[in-house]
Amino acid sequence: MRVEERLYTLRYKRDEKPHLEIKDQQVCNKCHETYKSPCITVCPANVYSFVEGKIIVSYENCLECGACKIVCPFNNIVWKYPRYGLGISLRYG
Amino acid sequence: MKYDAIVIGAGPSGSASAYTLAKNGYKVLLIERGSEPGAKNVSGAMIRESEISKVFETKDIPFERIVKRVRLIFRSKDDESEIVVKPKSKLYTISRLKFDKWLAQRAESAGALLITKTTVTGIEGNKVITERGSVEGDKIVIAEGANALLSMSLGLRRELKNEETVLGVKEVYASTRNEVEKRFNLQGDEGESWRIITDYPFPSAGFIYTYKDSVAIGVGARVDEIITMGIRPFELLDSFKTPYAELVKGFSLREYSAKIIPENGFPSFKPCEGSVYVAGDALGLVDPLTFDGIGPAIISGYLAGKAENCYSYSKMLFEAREISKVIKSRPLVKELLPNIGLYSHLVNDFLTSWVEGDFSKLKYYKSSLGKLMKHLILGLGVIE
Numbered sequence A: 001m002r003v004e005e006r007l008y009t010l011r012y013k014r015d016e017k018p019h020l021e022i023k024d025q026q027v028c029n030k031c032h033e034t035y036k037s038p039c040i041t042v043c044p045a046n047v048y049s050f051v052e053g054k055i056i057v058s059y060e061n062c063l064e065c066g067a068c069k070i071v072c073p074f075n076n077i078v079w080k081y082p083r084y085g086l087g088i089s090l091r092y093g
Numbered sequence B: 001m002k003y004d005a006i007v008i009g010a011g012p013s014g015s016a017s018a019y020t021l022a023k024n025g026y027k028v029l030l031i032e033r034g035s036e037p038g039a040k041n042v043s044g045a046m047i048r049e050s051e052i053s054k055v056f057e058t059k060d061i062p063f064e065r066i067v068k069r070v071r072l073i074f075r076s077k078d079d080e081s082e083i084v085v086k087p088k089s090k091l092y093t094i095s096r097l098k099f100d101k102w103l104a105q106r107a108e109s110a111g112a113l114l115i116t117k118t119t120v121t122g123i124e125g126n127k128v129i130t131e132r133g134s135v136e137g138d139k140i141v142i143a144e145g146a147n148a149l150l151s152m153s154l155g156l157r158r159e160l161k162n163e164e165t166v167l168g169v170k171e172v173y174a175s176t177r178n179e180v181e182k183r184f185n186l187q188g189d190e191g192e193s194w195r196i197i198t199d200y201p202f203p204s205a206g207f208i209y210t211y212k213d214s215v216a217i218g219v220g221a222r223v224d225e226i227i228t229m230g231i232r233p234f235e236l237l238d239s240f241k242t243p244y245a246e247l248v249k250g251f252s253l254r255e256y257s258a259k260i261i262p263e264n265g266f267p268s269f270k271p272c273e274g275s276v277y278v279a280g281d282a283l284g285l286v287d288p289l290t291f292d293g294i295g296p297a298i299i300s301g302y303l304a305g306k307a308e309n310c311y312s313y314s315k316m317l318f319e320a321r322e323i324s325k326v327i328k329s330r331p332l333v334k335e336l337l338p339n340i341g342l343y344s345h346l347v348n349d350f351l352t353s354w355v356e357g358d359f360s361k362l363k364y365y366k367s368s369l370g371k372l373m374k375h376l377i378l379g380l381g382v383i384e
Ligand SMILES: Cc1cc2nc3c(=O)[nH]c(=O)nc-3n(C[C@H](O)[C@H](O)[C@H](O)COP(=O)(O)OP(=O)(O)OC[C@H]3O[C@@H](n4cnc5c(N)ncnc54)[C@H](O)[C@@H]3O)c2cc1C
Pocket: B008, B009, B010, B011, B012, B013, B014, B031, B032, B033, B034, B037, B038, B040, B041, B042, B043, B044, B045, B046, B047, B118, B119, B120, B121, B143, B144, B145, B146, B150, B168, B169, B170, B218, B220, B258, B259, B260, B261, B279, B280, B281, B282, B285, B286, B291, B292, B293, B294, B295, B297
């Protein structure tokens, strides 16, 4: 099953302000070459992807799991929670 | 606005803390970022009544099923053995949204004020800063869970490392109550839990839990292994699930979720400083051997509520059985993890040898005796 189909099962309330941000794109390019972007590998929701040499963050799909901030070798992600309880809302948990 | 105590996070540890404080007459504010308690939280989940009942009256606990059988499965690429255990103590499966809501309601009934949809963004002295303004508390309990942004910002702990972090991914498949009971051969409120330890495609531990009308399937692996193997978490889950596809065939996928699980923490993380206390996953209190995190979260939250100063909190944590077993289990698990393959083969070979009446197969393990002894000794250390 594709990740997108799994994400359809979730209720999200979108925070207009991104809660995840990349500090420095250049660092990601270096990381991509040397470490193959561990944030892309570890993310269960396909939030990170490389498009035309640039890392794109689809923060609205984030499951708020916390893995990417740990694996980033350069501590290059500003990792916050969505504001006011926005973001994901689980039914079973 | 000033409170006697402010508790951050209405998960098991936060609600236990707020409940304890409110019951003792404190004016308590419990702040939760989710739209309701549990909305942001992920577990399998199986809980032990003996632990919950140390803090809460458990008569009306909103359980999914009472676990009558636990299947322990050791799986490697070609072998599989299963041991069925009938637990004597009371184990429940729960779904977090209902369970966390119930816990928070206990705190509210005791007099705590719960506010939701509010994220705490910082703590300065006795001031708790949120997106909606700030409040003051004589005592502050941080029960923020594994992504411990506040505890880290205060320098009470550091970020987890790859090798001490497990990423759990989970799916819930729903059908009817009848169908779940038929497939797992259950009656009434009875439930079944599966624990699957496997070294294929790399060391991971999975679970299957029966809920009322649904089934939860999940797997956890260390993030350093995930990165090294280059396997995506959902691919790992798919590979883990394949042998159990029949169990949920025709059921519909209702929820996909994921969360990190800390495999290190107290005493190397500081539990307290001044009037700020840390409890639960934020303090890294998940038992890596039994995957029990909710029990230690509740006990530590309760102790943080009761403690009069940092020294007594730290002392009480060391003395609590539920917490000391977490600390003692860590070195054993560190040893066992790279040897999951050895054990799943050993269990399989032992059981087949026994069934076949020929133990000669086991002579291969003679060379591992030293290692087995070491693990046994570490294992005995876990037993009090
Ligand atoms: C896949 C998986 C399976 C598991 N299975 C089991 C199991 O079967 N049995 C078991 O006992 N344990 C299990 N665990 C572990 C268990 O989930 C945790 O140990 C437990 O939830 C810890 O409770 P806690 O209260 O410390 O943290 P949490 O449950 O994470 O609660 C923290 C709360 O704080 C809130 N919060 C965080 N930051 C802020 C902030 N800044 N402001 C306001 N609110 C905030 C969060 O929204 C959340 O409600 C499992 C974990 C995972 C991931």
